[in-house]
Amino acid sequence: MIRNITFVGATHGNEQSGIQLVKNWQRFGLPAGYSKLNIDCYLANKAAMKANVRFVEEDLNRQFTPALLSKTPESLEAQLAHTLNQQWGPKGASNIDLLIDIHNTTSAMGATLIILETDEFHTQLARYVKQQMPTANILVEDEKPAAEHGYLCTLGKRGIMIEVGAQPQGLLRADTYALTAQMALTVLDFVGLYNQQNVPGLPACEVFRFGENIIYPLDGDSERLAMIHPALQDKDFQPLNHGDPVFQLFNSDEQTWEGDTIYPHFINEAAYHKLHVAFATAVKATL
Ligand SMILES: [Zn+2]
Structure with missing residues (x-):
């Protein structure tokens, strides 16, 4: 039973x-039809929000590992993580049954549902979202136990992320907003069916399972030697095959993909610029 839901x-x-979306639901309430669910809407990092920046000192969405939560917090975001852990947790003992954390990306990932585990609830949820939104992508990040992730959504008993793009940082696009709202309400529709034990038989669906982050070619001083190849730009979740171009080097050479077929995503994500992450890999799977 999913009683308490926090967006x-x-x-x-x-x-x-x-x-x-959260501001609008706080001001106007959720659309009619969702009143049976106990839904809370929350804005996490108000200082960063006021400044229209990703974070003030550190990425809040990496602060929720068991190790960091047991350490004395120093940065503003680490302190915020500890406060939220007290308020909603502690992690592992939360009374939030489902925490839905809403993000957007500068990568052309469309509407993507990120799940961290593939138990019955998350499998059914993924299949339902894919059935209702056939163009949506399901990204599975289960390379480690869900609780070991540093993501804010891991504070809930169950935690998922909605990730929609492409939308530049700091501004709002109506198409991204619409997809975000649609996916959020689709998740709530599923929860309603799940609570009534009324989930229909759902066909297995295609998912992308996270592999690794690929770093830009760098010189010894960590200076970039390349940019994303134009043939790869905006091709999130499309197959990248052996021999396909990946990087356009500034010396006019190009670098190709030498491995087996993968499905890149978070291609050229602006927030990963400092980390030199060019994209993440995934393999296609069925869930
Ligand atoms: Zn984000």
């Missing part, structure tokens, strides 16, 4: 679609 925006303070 969070502003985990990243410049991701305007989730921020605006």
Whole structure:
């Protein structure tokens, strides 16, 4: 039974679609038909939101590992993580049954549902979302136990992320907003069916399972030697095959993909610029 649901925006303070959706639901309430569910809407990092930046000192969405939560917090975001852990947790013992954290990305990932585990609830949820929104992507990040992730959504008993793009940082696009709202309400529709034990038989669905982050080619001083190849730009969740171009080097060479077929995503994500992450890999699977 999913009793308590919390929607969070502003985990990243410049991701305007989730921020605006949460603000609108706080001001106007949720659409009619969802009144039976106990839903809370929350803006996580208000200081970052006011400044229209991802974070003030550190990425809030990496602060929720068991190790960091047991350490004395120093940065503003680490302190906020500890406060939220007290308020909603402690992690592992929360009374939030489902925490839905809303993000957007500068990558062309469309509407993506990120799940961290593939138990019956999350499998059925993924299949339902894919059935209701056939163009949506399901990204599975189960490379480690869900609780070991540093994501804010892991404070809930169950935690998922909605990730929609492409939307530049710091501004709101109506198409991104619409997809975000649609996916959020689709998740609530599923919860309603799940609570009534009325989930229909759902066909297995295609998912993308996270592999690893790929770093830009760098020189010895960590200076970039390349940019994303134009043939790869905006091709999130499309197959990248052996021999396909990946990087356009500034010396006019190009670098190709030498491995087996993968499905890149978070391609050229602005927030990963400092980390030199060019994209993440995934393999296609059935759930
Ligand atoms: Zn984000």
